[in-house]
Amino acid sequence: MSFLSYSFFLFLFIVFVSYYIVPIKKQWIVLLIFSILFYVFESNILYILISGISTYLISLWIEKESSSKKNQKKLIIGISLNMILLLTLKYNLLKEMIGRSILIPLGISYYTLSSISYLVDIYQKKIKTNGFFRFFLSISFFPTLILGPINRYQKIEKTLFQNHSFHLQNVIDGSLRILYGIFKKLVIADSIYLIVNFIVTEKIGGIIPIFGLLLYGIQIYADFSSGMDIVLGFSKMLQIDLEENFNTPYFSKSLSEFWNRWHMTLTNWFKDYVYIPLGGNRTTTWKRNQNIFLVFLLSGLWHGFTWNFLLWGMLNGIFLILEKTCSYHPKSNLAILKNYIVVCLLWIFFMYPDLESIISIFHASKFTLPFFEIMSPAAYLVLIISIFFFIFVEYQKYQKKTFSFLGRNRDYILLLLFIFTIILFGNYGFSFNKAEFIYSRF
Amino acid sequence: MKRLGFYLLLFLLLFLGIQRLVVPKYQEELVEGSMTREYYKEDKNHQILFLGDCEVYSSYSPITLFNEFGYTSYIRGNSQQTLAASYYILKETLHYEIPKIVIFSVNDLRYGKEYEKESYHRLLLDNMKNSFIKYDLIESFKVEGETFLSYLFPIFRYHSRIFQLTKEDFKYYFKTKPITHNGYLMRVDSVPVTTIYQGKPLSNYTFEEKNMEYLEKIRKLCEENNIELILVKSPSTYPYWYEEYEKQVEEYAFHNHLTYLNFYDKKEEIGLDYQEDTYDAGLHLNVSGAEKLTRYLGLYLKENDSLEDMRNNETIALKYKEKTAYYEEMKQEQYEELKKYGKITMYGGKE
Structure with missing residues (x-):
């Protein structure tokens, strides 16, 4: 189901x-x-x-x-x-x-x-x-x-x-969150999936895989967090407050900050049940680095017993050790962009199914993307507007603001907006290929 | 509470309004989806009901049947209408009226699983009124990927048409025009038959069990309602109608004391000219062919049945006068178009 x-x-x-x-x-x-x-x-x-x-x-x-x-x-x-x-x-x-x-x-x-x-x-x-x-x-x-x-x-x-x-407001809040999740999945993630999947299956090389990775960063977040929105939204309707899994991760200025904001229940689990029992930060630098490396290695393996995830975990561990060693704590907002690029480059191990596919980028014979064969220009326009909306919502959350400017009718306006955007622009129904949730395979 | 009511109303209006916009109107390019809808607007007092696939909606002209014999009739046929669909359509029709005769096209018996396609289901169901009969029909022939909900609310099927809307969608947003003449889809153009196809040998000639079950259901439904069931095969030159098919139909008709008329064998008596009377080189009859076949059928009914001549009924005669005027007007319009462009561009002629 x-x-x-x-x-x-x-x-x-x-x-x-x-x-x-x-x-x-x-x-x-x-x-x-x-x-x-x-x-x-x-x-x-x-x-x-x-x-x-x-x-x-x-x-x-x-x-x-x-x-x-x-x-x-x-x-x-x-x-x-x-x-x-x-x-x-x-x-x-x-x-x-x-x-x-x-x-x-x-x-x-x-x-x-x-x-x-x-x-x-x-x-x-x-x-x-x-x-x-x-x-x-x-x-x-x-x-x-x-x-x-x-x-x-x-x-x-x-x-x-x-x-x-029973409280009606909880039901409205929960429904809004569920709808926002479905919007992210069907309108954003599954539209990007069409582009990314084309890049991967057609083995396109050159600069296109980089473009694909930057998009994949949005796809995997929209996809995974949409699932969380459905889970947490439904729980909210039952007045059960489960732990959040994301806290505007792409507004992080460093990889260590990213890992405090991305898949938080997994990161915290590894921190509390592996990293701290091994000594955590209260040990020698060498031992601490070993622990970080081990935690990310295990985190990679948790996703799957493949070279892709092993390398992804190892590289994350190495980058994090480098950040700690260099005391990397940037203040500038440009660091957000830099960090997004690093995270997206590391998603290469998620975007491509195996190492062979990654290596094949370097032997590619196709270097262009037939954009309008994948989706219509109007569908691109909807996708771009939706991504901007997604970023806007994330920014509001980052700033700890709500949509108060919509006034007393906020909930109803948002409910209508999500329902009709999903119905009209969602990738679902008879003529669409269904894309499963990325994280449902882990 | 007032606010909630307002937004619920707004939601409903938007939902229905947008749904109306994105669902195909079936008025110009693809018109076959209009057939189901048009029946509901009719007076329900037909003596004859035609049931079947394209072989019925292109082969018989109810206007000719009335004008020349005084018989009122309606064709409830759709593209690749399966036996199951014919059965449920008959059931639905009986909810409105009980005709004296049901004329059923046996061509449907050929259809196997490969003919069950979502696109054809849509043509039939998009404009069908909601009822338990419709729901049973959906359940009976749903293929993989089709959902019940998308038939109940077609916006879930056609939402992506929002990017492909045409003038047709706006022009016919509020009101649609009649496409058929009591279910008859008129085409005046003609493409001569150049080859009479011979069927390739098949591994199995037996009609599917499911089809025979539904034929039996149709027969029983007619019997229960004192309706005479006549089986017919229209004079199409392809797809090939095998001798083995013919035998199965003859046997079924014989065992159940039904009349079976194969018009393919009677083309000389009917006066059909395959150089003039079909619009796609032998598959469908054009208006000239359909009128000839209807006259032949009318004569058969006059000789063998005791249907009342309704031309003496003033109300009905007046109604058919209007229908005839529209029939002739469309015929004229198509001839003019044919003269101007060398082909029919409207009424499904644009390919």
């Missing part, structure tokens, strides 16, 4: 109605039931059950013991179990071992990290076990299974299990 299918929105509607008609103390049970149903329809529930049950049992086992040494062993067992499941299922190691491949379970990259954080937080006594089903909902909350964000029990416990009564 794609985020942008009619059936998904029908499912959301049923969940929404059910959520508000049951007694408020049972609301989380509604979410649990629908999350299980969603999982059963979409994937094999066996693996998330194994991961969930084992994690919860080991957490109970850890809680029983006061000795930190003994608990460390239990923690290692718990983490290892989750990692083994992730490695064998996501990276298809099972195929290497027994010659049989298994469909990657939905959301395994996200719920494995959630489970590990739960184990570590229990071990560090930051949280206490509070029933298996509550924990299971925290790792399987259905909107977060496709694109995240990575839920940490400690952070969502309060909002997920609180009682929520």
Whole structure:
């Protein structure tokens, strides 16, 4: 069930109605039931059950013991179990071992990290076990299974299990965010996809791949953040405040700032559960650099077990070490542009499917892009206006401003604007090729 | 609350207004999508209903049938109309009127999965009134990528036409003109038949089971409503009508006591001249061919059925007088166009 299918929105509607008609103390049970149903329809529930049950049992086992040494062993067992499941299922190691491949379970990259954080937080006594089903909902909350964000029990416990009564304004705010997400996906990301996909599949060389990368930077952000808008918008309608994944990342002046604003739940997870336990900043420069490098290497591998992601992670790590070593903290606004170019150049490992394709740019025989064969001039105009609007919204967020200039009718005007822009200019329907969310494959 | 009401109303107006703009009008370049719509504007008192694909809407002229025999009729045919579509259209028609005779074109029986195309479904359904019959029809022949919602709200299908709007979209935004004459799509131009095609051998000549099931449903529906069902095959020279097809239809008609008329075999009696009477070298009859075939059919009905001559009914006669005037006016207009440009540019003639 794609985020942008009619059936998904029908499912959301049923969940929404059910959520508000049951007694408020049972609301989380509604979410649990629908999350299980969603999982059963979409994937094999066996693996998330194994991961969930084992994690919860080991957490109970850890809680029983006061000795930190003994608990460390239990923690290692718990983490290892989750990692083994992730490695064998996501990276298809099972195929290497027994010659049989298994469909990657939905959301395994996200719920494995959630489970590990739960184990570590229990071990560090930051949280206490509070029933298996509550924990299971925290790792399987259905909107977060496709694109995240990575839920940490400690952070969502309060909002997920609180009682929520119906508030129209939350529904309007949530709907606006969902529509803004769909606008970014169907009008911006999927239009750019047509251009970028042409550059990649037609193996166009020269200056065009650079142009493609600058566009891809917008595409991947519009695409990924649109998914987040749908997840967070729907959660907002249920009055559940999940963690944000982005904070105007392209307004960063350095790569280290970018990583504090991009895919924040993943970055923070690596910071809290890998970087800090390894010593973090409170160690020698050499050790700190080693830790940064390791974190980005793992982050690259989290995206996929390929040379592309490995190199992408390594290069990000190296650039970040260089920035730290040179104490690079630029003040000028030009640094925003420079940083955008660096980030986009690194997206080359995402834009092209493998290293061979990247190398093939240098042996290309085509060097021009037949713009108007890909889209009509009017469609380009819509895309350009939409990108400017996207940048404007980002800038408003960066400046911490809202659209207050639209006055009392702001919400209604924006709702109408998004609905009709999506309906008229969105890339959807019978004659369009559907582009899946980029991050749904990770 | 007032504000919410205002914006809801604004949304509805914009939605319907924009939808009207982007949905094709089927008035000049591609006119076949108008056929379903035009039936609803008709008085529903026809004695004969024609059902089928292009072989019915190009082969029979209800105006001629009335003027020469006094029989009222309507053609509910669409391009590549499948058996399922014919069945549901018949069902819908019976909701409005019960004709005495249904004349069904057996050419539809040839259609297999390869003929089920979204573009043809659109021509048929874009202007069909919303009803459970329409929803059943959509579900019965939806192909991959087609969604129910896009039939309910065609803006979801045609939204990208916003970049391809033509004068036609604005000219016919509020009002459309009639394209057919009781479902008959007129063409006066002619392209002579140069080759009579012989069919290539097929691996399987048996009509699809689904088609036969729907034919049976059509038969039963007619039986339940005391309607005489007549099966016909129009005199097209291609696509080739195999002997094996003919046998299956004859057998079905024999077992179910139905009349089956294959007009291809009767071209001499009808007086058809393939050098003059088709507009695309043998596939579709032009107006001259259609009038000849209609006269032949009218004579058959006069001899074999006891349909009332409605020319004595003043109201109906007056209505058909107006229809005849429009029929002749269009004929004249097309002849003039043909003289001026050497081809028909309107009414679907622009290719």
